[in-house]
Amino acid sequence: MSAQSKQWIWLAVAALLLASAGVLLEGYSLRLLNLALLNVITVIGLNLAFGYCGIIHLGQAAFVGIGAYVTALATVKLGWPMAISIPVAMIAAASFALLVSLPLIRLKGHYLALATVGVNVILELIAKNWVEVTNGYNGVTGIPRLTDMMPGMAPEKAFIPIVSVAALVVVWIALRLRHSHLGRAMIAVRDDETAALTIGIDVGRVKVIAFTLSAVIGALSGTLYAHYTGFISPSDFAVSQSILFLMMLVVGGEASVIGAILGAIALTFLPELLRDLAAGYVAAGGSEKDLIARLLKDGYLVFYGLITLIVLMALPKGLAGLLQRWCGRAASP
Amino acid sequence: MTTVLETRKLTKTFGGLVAVNGVSLSVNAGEAFAVIGPNGAGKSTFLNLLSGLMSPTDGEIFLNDTSVTNSPAHGLRRLGMARTFQNGRLFQRLTVLENVMAGGCPGEGARLIDVVLRRGFYDRWQDALRARAETALKKLDLWAMRDAEISQLPFGVQRNVEIARALAAEANIILLDEPAAGLNSGERVALVRALKDLKSEGLAVVLIEHDMSLVMAWAERIAVLNFGEKIAEGTPAEVRANPKVIEAYLGTEAVDA
Structure with missing residues (x-):
């Protein structure tokens, strides 16, 4: 079977899984699934810059934020329809990414990483302090929701098909890119810049493209987020979020689309699973006051960190590497 | 001359x-x-x-x-012009075939949308690139290992992949x-x-x-x-x-x- 038709089968299976999850899940799990799918989009974007091209990118949340803020403000304050504000928000993020990437890609390694943090911090400060435009810490409220178009359905359920379609399209685009001259060039640049130069790859240009694409895809996720929750605030797009996105990618398996998907889903659900575990422990007769309950309940982030650390140390290729080992030599896209 | x-x-x-x-x-x-x-x-x-x-x-x-x-x-x-390196500089995360295809560029006319939608001309270009890589790999007896990962290959073979990569640059x-x-x-x-x-x-x-x-x-x-x-x-x-x-x-x- 050709790699192309295999891809279609995988995408169809994923669509089926998502459809049934949308029907079967209820309440909070449904919300988590929506957030996980939004994170899938963001992290697949990040994978282009970090996983493929090797740009240590600790500012992806900033581009998610640009997407969210531009569409939110355009719809709330200017009354634009979402069909216009969403593409405009993505173009805004792309233009900004293009602009900052030109000086940024001249930096290497840790300096580049720090510069991306800087970009994120600056945008966060603007969102917090330019109160007349952004409403500062209070955030933007009353953002029109995409799910308003389906009035008969519960919003959480109605959003599943929207975000699923978006995620599947992004996955499809990412796979197409991976097996194009751009995908090969990005990976070549990360593996060996000098060798890439000598076989005709314009390293600077490839980095700018990777960084910008990564931002656009992040911004798409941001616009959907804004029109899903109806409310955004600066803390949604803080540096800590960027670090989380990078962690999702590394835990899932960098430089692989499957890894980005697995990591985003796993790390979105993990904290909630741990919280549930604490509730279960108490329900099973454990005292709410004893150490285990308190650790699970309040210290779940400790476990979260520990589990992440264990994955990083035991699985250098992340969850995708584990999957590959189980399935033998599966075609890892 | x-x-x-x-x-x-x-x-x-x-x-x-x-x-x-x-x-x-x-x-x-x-x-x-x-x-x-x-x-x-x-x-x-x-x-x-x-x-x-x-x-x-x-x-x-x-x-x-x-x-x-x-x-x-x-x-x-x-x-x-193409070159190789003394210490073998292949792209570790690409397959042998992809290494030889890397660096091929469809030229200024190809836009991102063409790449994603695989417009006919992009597919034809990519097929031609693959054919060129195939020729180069066959010349160096490497076609059978086209899907191998670089790290699995002995040093001498890696050297030849580099030569094939240079050859495919036309x-x-x-x-x-x-x-x-x-x-x-x-x-x-x-x-x-x-x-x-x-x-x-x-x-x-x-x-x-x-x-x-x-x-x-x-x-x-x-x-x-x-x-x-x-x-x-x-x-x-x-x-x-x-x-x-x-x-x-x-x-x-x-x-x-």
Whole structure:
């Protein structure tokens, strides 16, 4: 079977899984699934810059934020329809990414990483302090929701098909890119810049493209987020979020689309699973006051960190590497 | 005879150190050209200047009649030049086939949307690129391992993948940086055969090499560097007989070889 038709089968299976999850899940799990799918989009974007091209990118949340803020403000304050504000928000993020990437890609390694943090911090400060435009810490409220178009359905359920379609399209685009001259060039640049130069790859240009694409895809996720929750605030797009996105990618398996998907889903659900575990422990007769309950309940982030650390140390290729080992030599896209 | 590559008084200094000093030479189309010299003679610097990875302090470089003295390295492929590296620099996370295809670019006309939607012309271009890579890999007996990961391959095979990658660039001149270094005798025989094949393709090859027997057996013309200067140039027989070369580098044993 050709790699192309295999891809279609995988995408169809994923669509089926998502459809049934949308029907079967209820309440909070449904919300988590929506957030996980939004994170899938963001992290697949990040994978282009970090996983493929090797740009240590600790500012992806900033581009998610640009997407969210531009569409939110355009719809709330200017009354634009979402069909216009969403593409405009993505173009805004792309233009900004293009602009900052030109000086940024001249930096290497840790300096580049720090510069991306800087970009994120600056945008966060603007969102917090330019109160007349952004409403500062209070955030933007009353953002029109995409799910308003389906009035008969519960919003959480109605959003599943929207975000699923978006995620599947992004996955499809990412796979197409991976097996194009751009995908090969990005990976070549990360593996060996000098060798890439000598076989005709314009390293600077490839980095700018990777960084910008990564931002656009992040911004798409941001616009959907804004029109899903109806409310955004600066803390949604803080540096800590960027670090989380990078962690999702590394835990899932960098430089692989499957890894980005697995990591985003796993790390979105993990904290909630741990919280549930604490509730279960108490329900099973454990005292709410004893150490285990308190650790699970309040210290779940400790476990979260520990589990992440264990994955990083035991699985250098992340969850995708584990999957590959189980399935033998599966075609890892 | 057409000149493919020419340097005029090419010079590179690092602070007070003159690594390459006023080297002028020209390589003709289809020629088997070797640059030899003892360790520290400036061979690698010279090669890095030719391939655009370093810019010269002084002097000029012409590639297929175009001045490329300060051109960016990535532009040289389009002008007909490819190179390999001494320590084998393949892309570890690409397969063998992808390594050879990497660097192929559909040109300015292809937009992102064409790539994603796989518009007909993009698919045709990519098929042509794959066919070219296939030809290059088959030439070096590597087609069977096209889907292998680089880390699984023995060193000698990796070296050949690099040569295939350079071949697929459709250059008319290829620079090889010590391709025999670290090869076993079997791999060395295969390399000499591959080099002769390159020659029969009408490619100009510039070989930077330590291995004297390989150079003497293969090269049509040899330039000898010592302390950054060209001290001799000529056929293997001429170079072998040149007293300056003998003094600087060869020693009696190698002359007999």
